Amino acid sequence: MFKTIIIGAGPSGLSAGIFLARDKIPVLIIEKFAVGGNMLLTEKIENYPGFPNGITGYELAKNMEEQFLKFGGKIKEGDVNGIELKDNKKIVKIKNGEILECDVLIIATGSSRKKLGVKGEEEFTGKGVSYCAICDGPFYKEKEVAVVGGGDSALEEAIHLTKFAKTVYLIHRRDNFRAKKYLQDEVMKNEKIKILFSKTIKEIKGKETVEKIVVEDLKQNKIEELNIRGIFISVGFKPNTDFLSIDIKKDEEGFIIVNEKMETNIPGIFACGDVIKKQLYQVITACSEGIIAGYFAEKYLDSIF
């Protein structure tokens, strides 16, 4: 019987696992898709301290996985669709019917890109609608594309896409960006980027793949169509907490609320990484939170055994 289960093998889950496994605590990570989580969406990570030349998200994920496995940790594929509490035990239910039990549970399920919620978005996802410029940018060489959003990620993606695309429309519903100044400076002076302020997307149209978007000008109350082949949606993240069938405290957007020890409101359940409410969502912060969660999960185990 495993004492500790971690849901999610992104940077925070793997880090929590590394901490616990190194301290000889039996630990199992359950991952739905691929080990690495949102790290895999990043081409090159330049501000993870310790890698002077940067490191690809894929490589960093591989390194952390190897580090975890070396200390004796185990990883299992599975889609968790329910959690239950039974006395002091935590029951983890997997979609295939399997039921696992543990003393400490660490939730590290991360977050996913928010959808726009407009007509055509679902239909054309993967056919011109993308949530990852790093992943899909190279498909749009010499094409016209749009990026929707006004934060750091949206501006970074617009800049990244100019490596491939002919024109990048950067569409934002407000009349200024909330992104960092130096990014704003960069998009302003990049001739391939056309900034469209105070505009929203009404619909995404096409036959087999995306051909145009319907855009509303919020100031002039005017509708127009833009011919594009790709639209990259970068309007924020939502935490992956749909599987949470128990009453864990969350903020209004659904991010799990933890204290400085990464404890949730339920004793023996910790959370870390992009799924929690916090100040900064980065690989390095996720790793730090994972290590902290591991440390206090171990303290918790020490206290109950």
Next chain:
Amino acid sequence: MFKTIIIGAGPSGLSAGIFLARDKIPVLIIEKFAVGGNMLLTEKIENYPGFPNGITGYELAKNMEEQFLKFGGKIKEGDVNGIELKDNKKIVKIKNGEILECDVLIIATGSSRKKLGVKGEEEFTGKGVSYCAICDGPFYKEKEVAVVGGGDSALEEAIHLTKFAKTVYLIHRRDNFRAKKYLQDEVMKNEKIKILFSKTIKEIKGKETVEKIVVEDLKQNKIEELNIRGIFISVGFKPNTDFLSIDIKKDEEGFIIVNEKMETNIPGIFACGDVIKKQLYQVITACSEGIIAGYFAEKYLDSIF
């Protein structure tokens, strides 16, 4: 004129620097001793996520320094002995008389090992009294040594010293350890380690170098002498804040109090790493705090320019 000054080139200072320099903010780190800070005291760091085989503190420090310098950051040797506020500017005074000015200041000066405060301790420091088992362990091959303390570090150091020493007395003033259980198990079953509970050091004696320690048994109210050649003191850390001539909020032990954005109570002054009050003192947590400090330092600069 540099916009941002960071005091201290340990993991948190370097990380803050990496974040800012990458975003094209001019940044200067001032370091008193050696780039790397307390990382240099660690032989091998095994739980910094991303290095499957572990990495020496020295190597990790070199990597972070290189990463910082590549982005255009600057490092300068200097012993800061005063901070002043002038309007919105922060004035940094260096012992050699130099005076620097900046808009944002990040304090990342770390912490130092606490002293026992007993007779002989000062006199024999470097001559048998050590605060770093990793650094000085190899000098005590086949000798008798003592470790003072009851936390994780003390127990880890006792275990480490058994690689060299003949006998390791582990002396603790309480009758149980606060260290993690698996470490307690390891010291219990290690035949080279003799655990002395409820005992304190009264004096360290010797001629040229340490020869014996005077130990008081707190339960039996008895004094005895132990022949040893080395004593490793591991009774906690104190923050390096003596240079702070301004009124920054600290806790009762002197650790700087920051919020989740690494802001101190003074606008434009941030702190991160071992110098702050927090839950867990590790390289990875220091790096994460450094990145957060860098991020919000940049936001602060954006807001004032």
